[in-house]
Amino acid sequence: MGNIVSIAGVGDIDLNKIAKLLPGHNTWSVLRLNMQGRYIKAILDSFETFEKYEMNTPLRLAHFVGQGLVETGWLQHAEENLRYSEQGLIATFSVYRNNPALARQHARQPQKIAETAYGHQTALGRRLGNTEPGDGWKFRGRGFIQLTGRDNYTRYGEVAGIDLASDPDQIVRDLKKSVEVACAFWKANGLNRWADENDAPKVSRGVNRGNPLATAAAHAEDLRIHWTNIVLGVTQSPEKVAPEPAPAAASLKPLAVGSRGEAVLKLQQDLETLGYATGGADGIFGQGTRRALVAFQNEAGVAVTGMLDDATRDAFAAEFAARERGSVEIDRSDPRTFGPTIF
Template identity: 50%
Template sequence: MGRFLELDDTSRLDLNQLVKMLPGRQGWSIVKWLPRGSYVRAILSSWPVLQQYGINTPVRVAHFIGQGLVETSWLTATEENLKYSASQLIKTFSVYRNNPRLAEQHHKQPEKIANTAYGGRLGNDQPGDGWRYRGRGFFQVTGKDNYRRFGEISGLPLVEDPDILSRDLKASVEVAAAYWDHMDLSWPADQGQSRAVSRGVNRGDPTHSSPAYHEDERLLWTEKVLELLGAAEQVIDGSGRDLSLGMAGSDVRKLQEDLLFLGHEEVGAADGVFGRKTRLAVISFQDEAGLEMTGIADEETLTAIEAALEDHSKPPADQQATASRIRFRPFEQGA
């Protein structure tokens, strides 16, 4: 399997490396026979289509693939998994929250669940439409209206044959690219507004007030793909948020750099991903600063870190007349 997407003759995305990073790591000798291998081949052959829809820079490609990874459960699902338990139904769909008895009756019965959860909305106006137009493909197109709209854009007969999206994964990538273009998601991707991209894909509206499903994972995997493309600096938004396990972005990287500068070497590499080592370093700083040791870099903790950095940068009184020390933090704006 070769490399993919030679961008500006410098940046390349090696899908071999990406596959090795995904949950349930498997060798290509196994992956090539699975949906994951089929998705990889579909992406590899889709560069002309992505260019057609303006997904033609490292940042845009990384956001597009990062979203698709989560939408497809890391390239393992060709259609929506509707085998929900009763408790999952109540948690996921309002129709079942309002009728717990119905949730018990539909426990792990995908067709009944789809027709109940999606029937009468999303353009599903005929009996069985909820199941017929369930989520499929790289961006999990759902509902007759969306099948019709993106069938027209891509020139595919999706209303007549919705299984195209699970049967032909290259077609599903093309439809996802058409959706991306229709929602004008290149602009928020260019601005590093990963939450807006996530909500545009999952909520159908980049300005939606509710988080996308698994929004933090979408940010994390976008960041990972950006790193593979060598374009990761300052691309994930979220300034001012509390930072905790599983998050990713330039603000996480800055936190890691700050902790390293303050001597909390247990943080490890400043890779922009809030993992176990970063959590331990945050706890260590909180202990040192007399704060509650939550492992979450909340506003109080981040303010204390900034204060510590200021104190750490000041020379001792007996060295005031000597040249001031200069600290180097490569991703600090204005440095």
């Protein structure tokens, strides 16, 4: 068994220290009402909920929060990002790999993508309990630990005492409810047992694959273990966590027209992966690369500079974090399996 000393209150877990370690960010602010701030406030306001679901030890909280960090793209997403480009659809969903023309028709149309991937007429949708037209979109991935499918929304909503089936969006509007539903899933699936043993791989597989004893690794299992250990350092030994980690991207020079080298090649490859044509990945920052980067900046909602600057690097990190959470095909034969991983 792990450390079973009860966490008496908010003062025993410094989530600000965790937030300062998140990729691309070194602070958070509830006043700004950004997604990270909203999530952290919801967690801080949920200690009665943690006690209710026996999420009341450093080990249990560390594993729960560590999993949630990866599930939400480091607290940046309350629901599944389905704004895929044509190339992103082909890379992520087998249905689109088998029909590239359909990928071209559905690109950047989240509702059509959800219905094609999760709809009641698909095998996956039926396994997830989707029975009505529109269920694929209505029951897309949402939550601190993401639910997908009518059956999962119904089951874990009932455990939490929340009518999710009639109003799934309430766990996007109210992140405290999102945390509570995640606790309900956690307890219903017996994940405290594995958290008490500090067995992050089994916890990861229980969350991502619906089965802690699955032989195949969870999607992003290494990240899940890594962030669980970071949170555990805060809940058990907060003095060991550096208060101000050096931001990795702060010292990087912007890339602009005329830049050359491996960094430019990586930028071009990333743009192509996200569906922005550069005219060729050759390691030379020309006008084609600039046009592709401007298109990405426009869609990402960052300042349109035509350069790879710090804000744009953060936007790339956020986009790839969301894609990474949905890029691996897993066995969903167990109807408990949920989340943003798609076929």
